[in-house]
Amino acid sequence: xxxxxxxxxxxxxxxxxxxxxxxxxxxxxxxxxxxxxxxxxxxxxxxxxxxxxxxxxxxxxxxxxxxxxxxxxxxxxxxxxxxxxxxxxxxxxxxxxxxxxxxxxxxxxxxxxxxxxxxxxxxxxxxxxxxxxxxxxxxxxxxxxxxxxxxxxxxxxxxxxxxxxxxxxxxxxxxxxxxxxxxxxxxxxxxxxxxxxxxxxxxxxxxxxxxxxxxxxxxxxxxxxxxxxxxxxxxxxxxxxxxxxxxxxxxxxxxxxxxxxxxxxxxxxxxxxxxxxxxxxxxxxxxxxxxxxxxxxxxxxxxxxxxxxxxxxxxxxxxxxxxxxxxxxxxxxxxxxxxxxxxxxxxxxxxxxxxxxxxxxxxxxxxxxxxxxxxxxxxxxxxxxxxxxxxxxxxxxxxxxxxxxxxxxxxxxxxxxxxxxx
Amino acid sequence: xxxxxxxxxxxxxxxxxxxxxxxxxxxxxxxxxxxxxxxxxxxxxxxxxxxxxxxxxxxxxxxxxxxxxxxxxxxxxxxxxxxxxxxxxxxxxxxxxxxxxxxx
Numbered sequence: 001x002x003x004x005x006x007x008x009x010x011x012x013x014x015x016x017x018x019x020x021x022x023x024x025x026x027x028x029x030x031x032x033x034x035x036x037x038x039x040x041x042x043x044x045x046x047x048x049x050x051x052x053x054x055x056x057x058x059x060x061x062x063x064x065x066x067x068x069x070x071x072x073x074x075x076x077x078x079x080x081x082x083x084x085x086x087x088x089x090x091x092x093x094x095x096x097x098x099x100x101x102x103x104x105x106x107x108x109x110x111x112x113x114x115x116x117x118x119x120x121x122x123x124x125x126x127x128x129x130x131x132x133x134x135x136x137x138x139x140x141x142x143x144x145x146x147x148x149x150x151x152x153x154x155x156x157x158x159x160x161x162x163x164x165x166x167x168x169x170x171x172x173x174x175x176x177x178x179x180x181x182x183x184x185x186x187x188x189x190x191x192x193x194x195x196x197x198x199x200x201x202x203x204x205x206x207x208x209x210x211x212x213x214x215x216x217x218x219x220x221x222x223x224x225x226x227x228x229x230x231x232x233x234x235x236x237x238x239x240x241x242x243x244x245x246x247x248x249x250x251x252x253x254x255x256x257x258x259x260x261x262x263x264x265x266x267x268x269x270x271x272x273x274x275x276x277x278x279x280x281x282x283x284x285x286x287x288x289x290x291x292x293x294x295x296x297x298x299x300x301x302x303x304x305x306x307x308x309x310x311x312x313x314x315x316x317x318x319x320x321x322x323x324x325x326x327x328x329x330x331x332x333x334x335x336x337x338x339x340x341x342x343x344x345x346x347x348x349x350x351x352x353x354x355x356x357x358x359x360x361x362x363x364x365x366x367x368x369x370x371x372x373x374x375x376x377x378x379x380x381x382x383x384x385x386x387x388x389x390x391x392x393x394x395x396x397x398x399x400x401x402x403x404x405x406x407x408x409x410x411x412x413x414x415x416x417x418x419x420x421x422x
Numbered sequence: 423x424x425x426x427x428x429x430x431x432x433x434x435x436x437x438x439x440x441x442x443x444x445x446x447x448x449x450x451x452x453x454x455x456x457x458x459x460x461x462x463x464x465x466x467x468x469x470x471x472x473x474x475x476x477x478x479x480x481x482x483x484x485x486x487x488x489x490x491x492x493x494x495x496x497x498x499x500x501x502x503x504x505x506x507x508x509x510x511x512x513x514x515x516x517x518x519x520x521x522x523x524x525x526x
Contacts, residue, residue: 290445290477297441297473315504319475326444326477381476381512388511 007051007061019088019096022054029053032061038072039065040082048073048095058097060085067095079103139175142166146175146220146228167192167219167227180231183209188217192227195219206231214238252361256368264368264383264393272396272403276351279340282306287325288334296325296337308345309410317408320389321350323382324404328354335401346410351403358397368395423450427457434461439470442478451481458489458496469500469525474508486518500525 007016017026032049037060039046048067052059058081060067067085074080083097146164164175165188172189179185187206195202202219218230253266267275282303285296297318304314321337328335335354342348359367368383386393386406394405423440434457442450458464466482486496496518501509502525509515515522 290443293443293445294441312504316507319473319508322443322473322475323477326475329444330477385476385508385511 016052016059016094017054019094020052020054020057020059022056026052026054026057035060036074037062037065037067038074039067039069040072041069051094056099058083058099060095060097061093062095063093067097070100071097073097139166142222142224142226142228143175145222146230161233163215163231163233165229165231167196167229170196172229175228180215180233181208181213184213184215184231188229188231191217192219192229196227249361252364256365259365259369260387263387263391264395266364267394267396269396269403272394272405275349275394275405276340279342279347279349282339282341282348284336284338286334286336287328290326290329293322293325293329297322300339303339303341306345307341307348307410309348309408313408313410316389317348317406320386320406321352323385324350324352324406327382328352328356331356348408350406352406353403354401356401358399358402361397364395364397425450425453427453429457429461432462434458434464435467436464437467437470441473442471442482443473443475444477447478447481450478451485454482454485454489454496458485458494461494463495463497464489465497465499467500468498468502468505471502471505474505474512476512479509479512479514483514483518486520490518490520497521497523499523 007013017028020026029050029052032051034047035050037046037048038044044065046062046065048060048062048065050058050073051061058073060073066087068087069085070082071085072080072082080103081097081099081101082103083100085095085097088094088096143164163178163180165172165185166175167189170193172185172192180188184206191202191204191206199221201221202217204217206215206217207213208215212235213233214235216232216234218232219227220229221227249266249268256264256266283299285292285299287293287296300318300321304318307314309317325337328337331354333355335352335356338351340349340351368387370380383393390406391409392407394407396403423438423442423446425439426437428435428437436453436457438450440446454464454466489496497520498509499522501522506522506524509522
């Protein structure tokens with residue numbers, strides 16, 4: 001007999017796989033699946049046991065009816081396989097069928113897609129652990145399916161840096177030996193529990209508790225009611241990207257500084273904060289509409305009375321502040337304006353925060369230096385006016401909004417005598 | 423901002439007073455357009471204008487350009503020194519090539 005007596009459960013015998021000549025892609029069907037077979041030449045129908053499968057061939061056991069003709073194996077109404085059956089040994093009940101065509105949901109293929117077969121197989125009421133010989137085979141197939149999903153993501157080039165997990169019955173377990181730290185696994189499990197409820201794929205960022213590691217999580221449902229999870233360590237990639245952005249930002253900062261002779265300086269949040277710690281607050285107000293600008297100017301004029309800066313200079317400074325405030329309303333969905341002054345009254349800074357989407361780094365030179373450049377109907381010279389009438393501008397911008405500090409200082413030669421400017 | 427208008431023999435005079443900013447800039451432009459279309463010459467008197475910025479002047483700028491293109495004449499007179507300085511920084515005068523006279 002060609003088959004061993006315990007075929008296909010016998011793990012020591014692989015004859016039913018070897019005869020398919022498909023290498024590692026061949027699979028045993030454990031336990032064998034009883035299928036309907038249509039004999040296309042003799043126009044008969046019988047049943048046989050499906051023992052092994054590959055992309056190009058099937059192994060069938062038919063004790064009573066010979067299958068050495070063109071046959072159709074019916075897995076389901078919308079899943080049929082046509083091929084030529086041939087007996088391997090005389091008077092033996094094992095048949096090899098070379099696959100000619102596969103009909104799957106109105107699509108005709110030349111080969112059997114094993115994942116499609118697997119899906120069909122899993123739909124039965126059989127316990128999953130009985131279908132394949134070894135859970136390792138099942139996990140290998142799952143790994144293959146997960147990697148296949150990942151290959152669709154064009155940003156990925158090194159799948160071997162991925163940690164693969166399986167989410168099954170509410171729990172996470174690794175596929176293979178590589179694991180991430182426990183705190184990340186727990187977070188992964190929490191995310192997948194939420195995703196499993198929706199039944200759709202998920203993509204999320206995870207950060208380790210110590211903040212030193214960052215991961216991208218991709219979760220995708222698999223045909224067997226589990227979910228494949230791929231966790232990619234992106235710590236190095238993110239750090240490199242941050243370094244690159246920092247270098248780019250420094251380049252723009254140097255450029256703007258040189259062109260404006262250090263009148264316009266880009267600062268990060270930490271540096272801007274350091275400026276705000278100096279001096280005292282004279283006034284602060286919210287701006288949401290153009291109608292509030294007159295009130296703002298009136299408040300500033302009152303506050304200016306405590307400063308020892310020449311009146312003409314303060315008037316021009318107020319024009320600059322008004323330009324910045326108008327920008328906040330026009331481009332930034334409103335914001336806040338705060339006036340700080342040095343204790344001796346010789347210097348003041350107006351800080352304007354807006355609630356807009358910020359100015360993209362690449363647009364900063366145009367937005368600040370190019371006269372007539374504006375995304376709204378305006379003259380587009382607000383920054384020009386500010387640069388003319390302020391001693392210095394400090395600028396920080398991000399998707400959270402733009403921060404602008406306008407600085408004005410009394411000239412070194414300016415002396416106040418008995419309340420009159422000199 | 424407040425205003426008053428006088429018209430005579432195809433010449434209009436617009437008197438603006440107060441502050442010309444984002445809140446009223448569009449109104450100033452509309453007034454200039456309204457009287458500029460009906461008259462050959464429009465003189466805008468800035469005697470009582472105490473503040474101006476780019477938002478307040480933008481509409482006046484674009485409307486003046488249109489009137490000049492139609493062959494009309496536009497003048498700005500009695501501009502305070504500090505306001506004239508701002509108009510120069512804004513490029514209002516150079517950009518339009520119109521007469522802007524300082525207040526005496």
